[in-house]
Amino acid sequence: MEGLRVVDFTWVMAGPYCTRFLGDFGAEVIKIQSEEIGRAEPVHGFNSFWNRNKLSVTINMSTTTGREVCKRLIKISDVVVDNFSARVLRQWGLDWESTKSLHSDLIMVSMAGMGHSGPMRDYVSFGPTLHAMAGVTALSTFPGHGPLGFGYSYADHVGGLTGAMAVLQALNYRYRTGKGQFIDVAQLEGMSALLSTAPLECTINGKPPKPMGNRNQNPAAAPHGIYRCKGDDRWVAIAVFSDGEWASFCRAIGAPEWTKKPELATSAGRNNHEDELDRLVEEWTGQHAAEEVMHLLQNAGVRAGVVQNAEDIVENDPQLLARSMWVHAEHPELGKCYFDGTPLKFSETPQRLRRAVPELGQDNDYIFGELLGMSQKEIGQLADEGVLR
């Protein structure tokens, strides 16, 4: 993505997660914030993860001149990304209608929670709001239990991933046709596209799915669930999809008598007696450490995995370590700061870690002086007027 310049108005998580992809693979991503906003989002963990490989410039967006400076920057950039609600860019005179004429092939991607059109477009939403509205919260629980849902904002990641797809397909389109465009990414739609067969179960069969905890009906599998292991709050996931896998499972755990019960011999039987089966499996797993269960079963060709927590995924998982999932860079304030690598393992264009999260306004001189060609005098004047902060 080298040679591409992105004007980045994003904030919190979904937006920065999107622009991060571009920065990770070579684009020049210029994060614009007024100093006031920037100081409220301090340089620490979150900022460090979502904003590595980006440049930072401070521009006072509440001044007309500040917005003019933005327009000058947009004029020499390829892509503009934001995740505000529709009103904000419009108020600043930087929405698509106002900016499309700056540039013959500008690409603008806006990632509002509810999108830029529709009766609920002015709704305020964060990740959990979208999970609830998209039906995921209600479905993510045990039968008979109140909703549980995600413990974090998965929807924000989905928004970022969808936004990145939108930008990249627009870049491919532009290469072929020379045309830019506006893309309206409604994070609610991004989430609603990930409901698997649930919508069709409603629209075709009139039978909405019900929550099923950790079980799996389609395809049917048993045992399939999360089982308690030895130790404090340690669990293992086990998934058996076929008679062959069941035979391997029984052998691996030493073929205790209970595995020979006739009702467990077929997959239909195992599904019909799932409560009993889960209880028996957990009696076994409860006597072993989760790691022991996982490797014992995997070595016998059975799908199993430790329910890993934060410490596990960072310190104890040899696979994630081998895949360079956690990387670090030097930062003047944070010192050695860590963040996630990338799942995109390319053979020719690997991710390049060029820099940690920028300090606020770190690249002001480069942006104003070099990119926009302002003289020291002009910069000084704008600074005096409070425009460049």
Place this chain on the structure above:
Amino acid sequence: MTVEMDNSRALDGTRVLDLCDEKGVYCAKLLAEMGADVVKVERPGGDETRAIGPFVHDVPDPERSLFFMHYNTSKRGITLDIEKPEGREILLRLIGKADVLVETFRPGYLAGLGLDYGALRELNPRLIMVSITDFGQTGPYRDYLSSDLIACALGGMISVCGDADTPPIRPYLNQAYHTASHFATIGTLMALYYRNFSGEGQYLDISLEDGIAAILEHLGIYYFYHGTVAKRQGTLHWSRAFKVFETKNGYALMSFRDRWDDMVAWLDSEGMAHDLADPRYRELSYRLDNLSHIIEVVAAFARTKTTEEIVEMGQLLRMPYGKVRDVAELVDDEHLIDRGFWVPVAHPELGATFKYPGAPFKAHGSPWHLRHRAPLIGEHNPEVYEGELGLTKEELSTLRERGVI
């Protein structure tokens, strides 16, 4: 060729071969709906995923799998046994003309058939090959087996979903497959863009576990920067700013980070604010220290109101409240209908048209396009084998007899 060549799609003219199971079908669907010509290669008799239900009107049949129907819209379908020498020859011919190959075979399988990236690159240097596997092509777990549940567990997601007094839970299914497919799609788009300048393809290695570990929001961050291991806390968001509350007629997602004064005034107007009007609560740190009490007060309030009342007032006060909805309500959602999210898809073989979920984003220049239903088994064999590869009807007949197609 009967594929629509409409110039207003981002990936027009891009040929994709889909040799994917659950792990990658969504990636190929995304590429198809951004305009690529995606040919799904199934084994003779139909792909294994056609056995995944539910089924149309509960009639189990390989042409009625809702799973297959959902994840394979907009693709053409051919049958081919790539383990037979003639099958492999045909596949190589198809790969020679393709831009992208997406596959989900276990590491080493394609190499065993002489179809590893090194070999394919010789044949077609512009090919972009994308492999989506359980753990990736390298590493100590390379030959381990996974599934959506296992990947979500190992990746870290499950450890923070559920409550302190319930087991950990996997949120609504297939997110590991969706996540890997998202990353694969993004990578493919990048590789296609890069190829415009380099003239060359490349190889992309995607793992289910990596994908999950990359979408955990606070987990890694809290560990690295605060030294804490995030725990399950039900519907209370890790930020402690959002929670689901039971209402008179269901559940509502409410927040108590922003607009504190407005929220307290609202509760107060109904005489249910208790001591929350105490100015000490204005301090965020005080609220965090007394969170359980705040939750008790809000819970008592929520139980006296309907979800609709709560969400309406919350949104009026500019708070990110939302109704905890069932999927059935989503399908009738006015906002989504207005935006054209739901798309009618014709199934002439069933004599019906069904409503499907559509575009995850609205591109005004190169619009998303769900072109048609998923293919029937071998539906495009004539078109592809005769029309594009120039095989005769007799040759096809022989191949069919030999079980190659």
